[in-house]
Amino acid sequence: MSLNLKNEEIAMLRGELEMLMRERQALLRIAGSAAVFIAELDPEVLPEETYEAAEMLAECLNEASEETINDALSVMKAAITTEQPAL
Structure with missing residues (x-):
């Protein structure tokens, strides 16, 4: 395999990995x-017609690993911190 072809493959894989990492960050957000x-959510004020959608979302979140949810919450915490103005 030529050096040029190997470098092209490495660049292609690097681009793919970068795209996957951006996608992961989006999914974590x-x-x-x-x-x-x-x-x-406050179930006392949640409209009854939205119970099923809220339950589906909660079930999906419960299926995620603890590590994934912790990563997701960390990303959100960082996003919230950077959005709030300093006092």
């Missing part, structure tokens, strides 16, 4: 947002 949303 989604999962973190969903976890915060579910945690903040």
